[in-house]
Amino acid sequence: MKIPFNKPWFAGNEIQHIVNAAYSGHISGNGAFTKKCHALFEEKYGLLKCFLTTSCTDAFEMAAMLIDLKPEDEVIMPSFTFVSTANPFILRGAVIRFADSSNNHPNIDVDGIEALITDKTRVLVVVHYAGVAVDMEKVMALSAKYGLFVIEDVAHAIDATYKAKALGSFGHFGAFSFHETKNISTGEGGMLAINDPQFIKRAEIVWEKGTNRAAFFRGEVDKYNWVDVGSSFLPSDIIAGVLYGQMQQIETIQAKRVEIWNRYHAQLKPLADKGLIYLPEIPDFATNNGHMFYLLLKDEEQRNALMDYLNNNNVHAVFHYLPLHKSQFFQGRHDGRQLPNAIRFSETLLRLPFFYELPIGFVDLICSKVYAYFNIKF
Numbered sequence: 001m002k003i004p005f006n007k008p009w010f011a012g013n014e015i016q017h018i019v020n021a022a023y024s025g026h027i028s029g030n031g032a033f034t035k036k037c038h039a040l041f042e043e044k045y046g047l048l049k050c051f052l053t054t055s056c057t058d059a060f061e062m063a064a065m066l067i068d069l070k071p072e073d074e075v076i077m078p079s080f081t082f083v084s085t086a087n088p089f090i091l092r093g094a095v096i097r098f099a100d101s102s103n104n105h106p107n108i109d110v111d112g113i114e115a116l117i118t119d120k121t122r123v124l125v126v127v128h129y130a131g132v133a134v135d136m137e138k139v140m141a142l143s144a145k146y147g148l149f150v151i152e153d154v155a156h157a158i159d160a161t162y163k164a165k166a167l168g169s170f171g172h173f174g175a176f177s178f179h180e181t182k183n184i185s186t187g188e189g190g191m192l193a194i195n196d197p198q199f200i201k202r203a204e205i206v207w208e209k210g211t212n213r214a215a216f217f218r219g220e221v222d223k224y225n226w227v228d229v230g231s232s233f234l235p236s237d238i239i240a241g242v243l244y245g246q247m248q249q250i251e252t253i254q255a256k257r258v259e260i261w262n263r264y265h266a267q268l269k270p271l272a273d274k275g276l277i278y279l280p281e282i283p284d285f286a287t288n289n290g291h292m293f294y295l296l297l298k299d300e301e302q303r304n305a306l307m308d309y310l311n312n313n314n315v316h317a318v319f320h321y322l323p324l325h326k327s328q329f330f331q332g333r334h335d336g337r338q339l340p341n342a343i344r345f346s347e348t349l350l351r352l353p354f355f356y357e358l359p360i361g362f363v364d365l366i367c368s369k370v371y372a373y374f375n376i377k378f
Ligand SMILES: *Cc1c(COP(=O)(O)O)cnc(C)c1O
Pocket: 054, 055, 056, 057, 058, 081, 082, 084, 085, 127, 153, 155, 156, 176, 177, 178, 179, 188, 189, 190
């Protein structure tokens, strides 16, 4: 049997919640489970207002609509990220200026951002890669100095903090993902957290396809009307039931994932001490939320060789993002700047199997195969 890279896990109550939602007579969006999820996230993570969406991509699209992004407006974001971080801005005709990663982490090089800001820059997107916080004090200082809206991509970063405060609660917006590959999953799903009160009223409308349906149901207006742009962002309450079931077990899920991460790290550290591999470092201001475990190899050739070796030995290990500035779609639009760190992480990063039900014995087995590749006794 090959050890899979990822395996979704239901915590226990999801099925019952699906059944309850199905029999409640309200299975479209914004039902009882959606409201429970909103309240839970707002309270647990100090988010001002939450809106479940059908994906993190959708959460970004909703944020781009709320910011009222115009063609020619500029958006700064890391090149080393998923396409969903970028696509919603392209759809609005905005110009993307890709930033490089830091030297020692795939996260955006915060100290390189200021040089990319022009008088057209309106948005700064940061991705907390592998759930490790970007330095949000520096990011929010740039936001204040230049009047930029900050969107945190928290797809990897649920339950992670910066200086003990939850990620997703710093930026004007936080975009969450509940895709199958994330810590908490509904198959497909997402959420937009809004931390700037000026956007909340309009968010309710954009979320409901540009109508004032929410105000109508509260009895504030007597007609339900088309009042603004919007789209179909609401997930079914069945999906929200799954999310609520997952969130009821978040402490258990997180504890297990962090245990797996720590085991990988402890077992592989001797190889790092010998200089054969490089392991991720977590800065003092960040926490580890057990999103993924990756190691870095000295070059692309060795990364591919180890990846092939593991895959031939029943371990599904995978690389990660191809830098967006080099993509087929974007390379002709890129301004030509070299982004060497993004390329290096793309070429040398290898992710190992990581999921809730991965037995610790399998972590040891996987690590033993990494040792075997280097001809070192485990
Ligand atoms: C998964 C992911 C997304 C997209 O999430 P969806 O819910 O699939 O739209 C966006 N950004 C990052 C960094 C991701 O890993």
